[in-house]
Structures are given as C-alpha cells and as structure tokens.
Amino acid sequence: MRGSKDTFSNPKYTIPMCTTACLMFGSSHLFPEDVRGKRVIEVGSYDMNGSMRPTALAWKPAEYVGVDIVPGPGVDVICDADDVIKKFGKERFDVVISTESIEHTRNWRTVISNLKNLAAPGGVILVTTCMPGHYYHPHPGDFWRYTPEDFKEIFGDLEIKAIASDARTLGVYLRAVKPKNFREKDLSSFKLTSIVTGTRIADIDDATLTAFTKRYEHRKKLRAILGRFEKFFASAARRILPGV
Numbered sequence: 001m002r003g004s005k006d007t008f009s010n011p012k013y014t015i016p017m018c019t020t021a022c023l024m025f026g027s028s029h030l031f032p033e034d035v036r037g038k039r040v041i042e043v044g045s046y047d048m049n050g051s052m053r054p055t056a057l058a059w060k061p062a063e064y065v066g067v068d069i070v071p072g073p074g075v076d077v078i079c080d081a082d083d084v085i086k087k088f089g090k091e092r093f094d095v096v097i098s099t100e101s102i103e104h105t106r107n108w109r110t111v112i113s114n115l116k117n118l119a120a121p122g123g124v125i126l127v128t129t130c131m132p133g134h135y136y137h138p139h140p141g142d143f144w145r146y147t148p149e150d151f152k153e154i155f156g157d158l159e160i161k162a163i164a165s166d167a168r169t170l171g172v173y174l175r176a177v178k179p180k181n182f183r184e185k186d187l188s189s190f191k192l193t194s195i196v197t198g199t200r201i202a203d204i205d206d207a208t209l210t211a212f213t214k215r216y217e218h219r220k221k222l223r224a225i226l227g228r229f230e231k232f233f234a235s236a237a238r239r240i241l242p243g244v
Contacts, residue, residue: 018048018051018128022099025128026055034124036060038062038094039062039120040094041096041097042097042099044099044101044102045076046066065088067081067087081101085117088118090118093119095125100130100171102115102129103145103146106141106143108143115127116155116157119178121182122178123178124177125178126175127151128173129146130171133145136216143194144194145192145193146193147165148164158179159176161177162174189202190202197212
C-alpha cells in the first residue's frame with residue numbers, strides 16, 4: 001500500500017520500488033505448497049519494477065488479489081491498507097504479502113494488525129520494508145523504519161520462520177506463519193524509528209508532520225535553485241573556456 005489516506009495532500013504517486021534483494025527473499029521464502037490452490041492477497045501491489053505476483057501465479061493459487069490505493073499494474077482492488085479487514089474480512093486468505101509498503105503507512109499498528117488478521121490460521125505472512133538509514137521517499141508518505149529486532153517484537157505473536165536484512169539496500173524481510181491459537185500482541189506503546197523525527201517514537205502528531213513536510217519542501221526547492229545555478233555557471237564556463 002503506497003501511503004494512506006491521511007498522508008500529504010495532492011500527492012504525486014511515484015511508486016517505490018521492490019528491490020532485487022526483496023524479490024530474492026520472497027522467491028526463496030514463499031513455496032509452491034504455500035500457494036497452490038490457496039487464496040493469496042498482496043497489500044501494496046502496484047508493480048513498479050517487479051513483484052511476487054508472477055512467481056505466485058505460476059504456482060496456480062485459487063485466488064490472487066492485489067490491493068493498492070491507486071489503479072495500475074498488479075492492482076485488482078483499490079483499497080487503503082487501513083480498510084482491508086472491512087473490505088475482505090478476517091482470516092480470508094492463506095497467504096498475505098506486503099513488500100516495501102509498511103514504511104509508507106502512518107497508522108502502522110492498524111496496518112500490521114490487518115496483515116495478521118487477513119491471514120487464516122496456518123497462513124503465511126511475507127513482509128519486506130526499509131531499515132533506518134534508507135533514504136526518504138514520500139510516495140505519497142514515508143514515515144517509519146524497521147530493524148530486524150523490531151520485526152521480532154512486532155511479529156512475535158506469529159511463528160517467525162525467517163527474518164533477514166540486507167545492508168546494501170537497507171531492507172528487512174520476514175516470513176511468518178499465523179498460529180492456530182493466535183492471540184494478537186498489544187503494540188500500543190511500542191516505538192519505531194521515524195524518518196520524520198529521526199528518533200524512536202510511538203506516533204507522529206499532525207504538527208510534527210506538517211513542520212517536517214514544510215522543511216522538506218523548502219529544501220527541495222532550494223536544491224532545485226542551486227541545481228539551476230550550477231548548470232548556468234557550467235554553461236558559462238564552457239563558453240568562456242572552451243574545452244572545460
């Protein structure tokens with residue numbers, strides 16, 4: 001899901017990319033027996049430069065539903081990640097996939113709860129996202145960074161089968177199975193690293209987000225102005241000093 005309803009106004013939907021490391025983890029931790037004849041949902045399914053969908057479809061699921069907030073490649077149903085339980089109901093799917101998406105959801109507890117509750121008992125949950133240090137990419141919003149240790153805590157109510165990270169792309173990856181006796185963990189006081197504040201916080205209030213967004217837009221305009229000056233002076237130097 002590329003953002004949420006309460007993110008920046010008038011967003012430009014430049015979709016973040018699923019990295020090679022993300023796809024490699026997914027391909028090596030999702031198996032034919034997970035998918036064949038099963039119901040699969042991908043939350044945040046817009047395909048920019050690759051997704052798990054072709055791999056999963058090759059294993060012939062009974063159903064594959066791609067969900068995102070805008071229409072596009074890989075999107076079957078337009079729905080906010082906050083609302084997928086209302087849309088589909090609990091325990092509706094055997095496999096739940098979310099790649100490079102949960103960093104863009106301001107209400108991360110709601111969205112992660114929805115991923116868990118979409119899965120039927122015994123169902124597979126596959127999640128990938130960004131670690132601290134990953135660049136800011138507001139498409140339309142960018143809020144959180146997760147560590148492997150965060151994943152252990154946040155998904156500790158599932159049977160964690162694998163957690164991995166990639167230092168080059170600053171990604172963190174999870175495969176977990178929902179237990180038959182699932183009891184959801186209370187994450188109300190858990191703090192995550194926010195790219196908005198650069199610190200670990202429980203939630204991002206509107207005033208903090210507005211101030212950060214204004215600073216970001218100001219810096220973006222300043223970089224554009226400086227870029228135009230650099231091009232002007234480079235062009236002038238070439239005219240004055242041929243061969244430069």
